[in-house]
Amino acid sequence: MLEIKNLHVKLEEEDKVILKGVNLTVETGKVHAIMGPNGSGKSTLSYVLSGRDGYEVTDGSALLEGEELLEMEPEERAAAGLFLAFQYPVEIPGVGNMTFLRTALNAQRKARGQDELSAGEFLKVVREKAKTLKIDADMLKRPVNVGFSGGEKKRNEILQMAMLEPKMCILDETDSGLDVDAMRLVADGVNALRDAGRSFLVITHYQRLLDHIKPDVVHIMADGRIIQTGGPELALEVEQNGYADILKAHGLTEAV
Amino acid sequence: MGAAVQKSTLEARLEGLSTTGFAPAARKDALARLVAMGLPGRRDEYWRWTNPADFIAATPVPAQAFDDSDEAPVFEATDRVKLVFVDGVFDADASDDLALAGVEITRLAEAPDLNWASGLYGTLEVAGQTPVARPLAALNTAAATDGLLIRATAKAEKPINLIYIHRSEVSDPILHHVIRLEEGAELTILENGPAGARFNKVMEVDVAKGARFHHVRVQGRDHERRAATAIFARVAEEALFKSFTLTVNGVLTRNECVIDMVGDDAVAHVAGAALGDGASDAFLHDDTVFVTHGAERGESRQVFKKVLKHGAVGTFQGKILVKPGAQKTDGYQISQSLLLDDDSQFLAKPELEIYADDVKCSHGSTTGAIDETALFYLRSRGVPMEEARGLLVLSFLADAIDEIEDEGLRDDIVGRLEAWLNRHRD
Ligand SMILES: Nc1ncnc2c1ncn2[C@@H]1O[C@H](COP(=O)(O)OP(=O)(O)OP(=O)(O)O)[C@@H](O)[C@H]1O
Ligand SMILES: [Mg+2]
Numbered sequence: 109m110l111e112i113k114n115l116h117v118k119l120e121e122e123d124k125v126i127l128k129g130v131n132l133t134v135e136t137g138k139v140h141a142i143m144g145p146n147g148s149g150k151s152t153l154s155y156v157l158s159g160r161d162g163y164e165v166t167d168g169s170a171l172l173e174g175e176e177l178l179e180m181e182p183e184e185r186a187a188a189g190l191f192l193a194f195q196y197p198v199e200i201p202g203v204g205n206m207t208f209l210r211t212a213l214n215a216q217r218k219a220r221g222q223d224e225l226s227a228g229e230f231l232k233v234v235r236e237k238a239k240t241l242k243i244d245a246d247m248l249k250r251p252v253n254v255g256f257s258g259g260e261k262k263r264n265e266i267l268q269m270a271m272l273e274p275k276m277c278i279l280d281e282t283d284s285g286l287d288v289d290a291m292r293l294v295a296d297g298v299n300a301l302r303d304a305g306r307s308f309l310v311i312t313h314y315q316r317l318l319d320h321i322k323p324d325v326v327h328i329m330a331d332g333r334i335i336q337t338g339g340p341e342l343a344l345e346v347e348q349n350g351y352a353d354i355l356k357a358h359g360l361t362e363a364v
Numbered sequence: 365m366g367a368a369v370q371k372s373t374l375e376a377r378l379e380g381l382s383t384t385g386f387a388p389a390a391r392k393d394a395l396a397r398l399v400a401m402g403l404p405g406r407r408d409e410y411w412r413w414t415n416p417a418d419f420i421a422a423t424p425v426p427a428q429a430f431d432d433s434d435e436a437p438v439f440e441a442t443d444r445v446k447l448v449f450v451d452g453v454f455d456a457d458a459s460d461d462l463a464l465a466g467v468e469i470t471r472l473a474e475a476p477d478l479n480w481a482s483g484l485y486g487t488l489e490v491a492g493q494t495p496v497a498r499p500l501a502a503l504n505t506a507a508a509t510d511g512l513l514i515r516a517t518a519k520a521e522k523p524i525n526l527i528y529i530h531r532s533e534v535s536d537p538i539l540h541h542v543i544r545l546e547e548g549a550e551l552t553i554l555e556n557g558p559a560g561a562r563f564n565k566v567m568e569v570d571v572a573k574g575a576r577f578h579h580v581r582v583q584g585r586d587h588e589r590r591a592a593t594a595i596f597a598r599v600a601e602e603a604l605f606k607s608f609t610l611t612v613n614g615v616l617t618r619n620e621c622v623i624d625m626v627g628d629d630a631v632a633h634v635a636g637a638a639l640g641d642g643a644s645d646a647f648l649h650d651d652t653v654f655v656t657h658g659a660e661r662g663e664s665r666q667v668f669k670k671v672l673k674h675g676a677v678g679t680f681q682g683k684i685l686v687k688p689g690a691q692k693t694d695g696y697q698i699s700q701s702l703l704l705d706d707d708s709q710f711l712a713k714p715e716l717e718i719y720a721d722d723v724k725c726s727h728g729s730t731t732g733a734i735d736e737t738a739l740f741y742l743r744s745r746g747v748p749m750e751e752a753r754g755l756l757v758l759s760f761l762a763d764a765i766d767e768i769e770d771e772g773l774r775d776d777i778v779g780r781l782e783a784w785l786n787r788h789r790d
Contacts, residue, residue: 158744159743160740160744161740181743181749182740183744183746183747183748183749183752186744186745186746187746191744192744194741197741198738198740199738200738200741200742200755200756200759201762202758202763203755203756203759203762208742208745208755211742211747211751212745212746213746215746215747215748216746219746219748251759272746
């Protein structure tokens with residue numbers, strides 16, 4: 109599904125190199141998790157994959173189902189099936205959440221040569237999906253993420269994902285800021301979307317989320333690289349011992 | 365030049381204009397006011413950012429009528445009484461009957477002694493001349509050729525739509541409307557169209573106790589339009605005054621709005637959304653607002669938003685004056701611009717002057733660009749660049765548009781905004 113090879117990224121405005129050769133392959137239908145210390149480049153990786161400005165790819169490639177993502181506009185990547193649940197979802201005053209969802213969904217359908225959904229059909233689907241995520245009518249009406257609590261914003265990201273039905277879902281710390289019940293809601297939302305044709309890349313600091321969303325593969329990212337890859341047990345190890353040993357084994361100190 | 369005696373600018377401007385006809389006394393007074401204050405000049409503080417030269421010139425800069433037939437007529441979806449002026453001349457054939465239950469409508473030109481409006485014509489304009497002189501409005505009162513006297517005594521069942529059509533390249537209409545809402549009445553006035561190559565329009569609005577006045581105006585797509593308009597409103601106890609203006613294009617537009625809140629618990633909201641693209645023609649849009657709180661517990665809101673690109677210029681001068689004794693006043697003013705490139709410019713002068721101690725007043729002014737983070741967020745959800753930018757522009761304008769109470773009218777305005785944005789993609 110997603111094949112990242114030797115990805116090197118620096119900031120456009122500064123000489124700061126953030127990703128120093130990321131290699132990562134997510135197979136179709138699989139759930140991969142990425143853990144790693146603060147500042148190791150996890151969010152940067154997710155932004156670069158989805159096409160945010162401000163980064164310069166100096167080397168490497170990222171293929172989504174064989175197509176080069178890095179040459180596409182952000183909206184083309186979305187239409188190709190990529191979705192990023194933001195670590196910090198963006199507030200857009202003045203744009204209703206419903207309008208936002210409908211515009212996005214119809215834009216993607218159009219890009220894929222499908223008919224736009226009628227207002228009625230759309231409402232039906234959105235209400236149903238919102239209900240399972242405990243997003244009430246009021247939240248749907250309000251401007252996108254404005255005045256939403258941290259947890260509400262994260263649930264709103266999952267609602268967007270459920271509506272857009274992407275093939276490759278990247279979740280950047282979707283668990284942070286969630287209470288125990290909300291975490292279960294979000295995990296259920298993700299699990300409901302798991303199927304043989306859809307892949308996930310779950311960025312998280314905590315084993316807790318991975319109790320609910322069971323990963324097939326766990327990666328450790330540090331200093332702009334994937335330094336270790338393993339099964340679900342790797343997350344448990346991090347949870348118990350922290351990163352010190354793993355970092356040391358790769359010649360890195362904790363203060364990278 | 366030569367032996368000829370140089371005419372003064374004022375004499376030249378007045379040449380060919382009639383200051384006799386209806387309301388002779390009021391017009392004579394207005395002329396005297398105008399002579400005393402003189403025409404505005406570039407050096408006047410109140411015209412610091414907007415050069416009045418084209419408004420005071422003897423003749424208008426010729427302007428071709430603009431064909432906007434690719435769009436549905438403004439307000440078409442609303443059931444309304446249509447009253448049409450072509451180059452400032454009332455067109456009875458194109459208009460509906462001057463009849464609406466609960467409302468008296470008379471043409472100024474057909475009411476020599478002004479009927480019920482005899483004590484009103486020019487009086488709100490006079491009141492609005494202090495503390496700042498508004499010579500173009502005095503000129504209007506003195507030399508208007510026509511206009512409407514509209515008096516509502518009950519809740520009107522539909523809006524009145526004043527449609528100003530522009531045909532002649534050199535038309536220079538001066539129209540003056542007097543509107544009075546009697547106690548408890550309710551009326552909506554819709555206005556659209558450029559009216560002429562150069563347009564000078566005054567609307568005096570007297571809102572009596574508990575009455576509700578709504579005004580929605582579309583200053584249309586003509587690039588060459590030059591317009592100086594002024595609204596003078598007096599808002600009585602528990603009365604409501606609400607005005608919204610959409611301006612797209614126009615070489616030069618100055619919209620003044622002077623509101624006097626004379627009764628307790630009065631409400632006055634005035635809002636505007638202006639979009640200018642200097643690539644098609646020059647664009648200068650000036651909103652000049654003066655709200656006076658003269659009674660207790662008044663609520664006023666000024667919400668002005670401008671979207672500017674390719675050298676377009678937007679200006680805002682807005683003042684809230686709270687007189688002694690106007691306690692519990694709630695005054696709010698915001699003026700904002702969204703600059704879509706680095707060439708455009710927004711100038712704002714927000715002012716508060718407060719002589720009462722128990723009031724809540726705030727004002728703010730901002731200039732900004734499209735929020736790149738929000739733009740990326742939208743695009744990451746699959747919304748194409750231009751559509752995403754359009755959504756963000758609409759979101760920027762939302763607070764102003766929300767000042768329109770009627771949903772149908774609001775949708776009409778939003779549709780026009782979207783169409784404009786589609787036509788002006790880079
Ligand atoms: N636009 C930017 N300007 C300056 N520094 C940046 C920028 N983007 C990323 N960085 C830096 O790059 C490094 C990686 O940041 P990134 O946000 O990708 O880390 P992360 O692994 O997601 O961390 P966390 O776990 O705290 O979310 C950090 O040192 C960060 O400060
Ligand atoms: Mg991060």
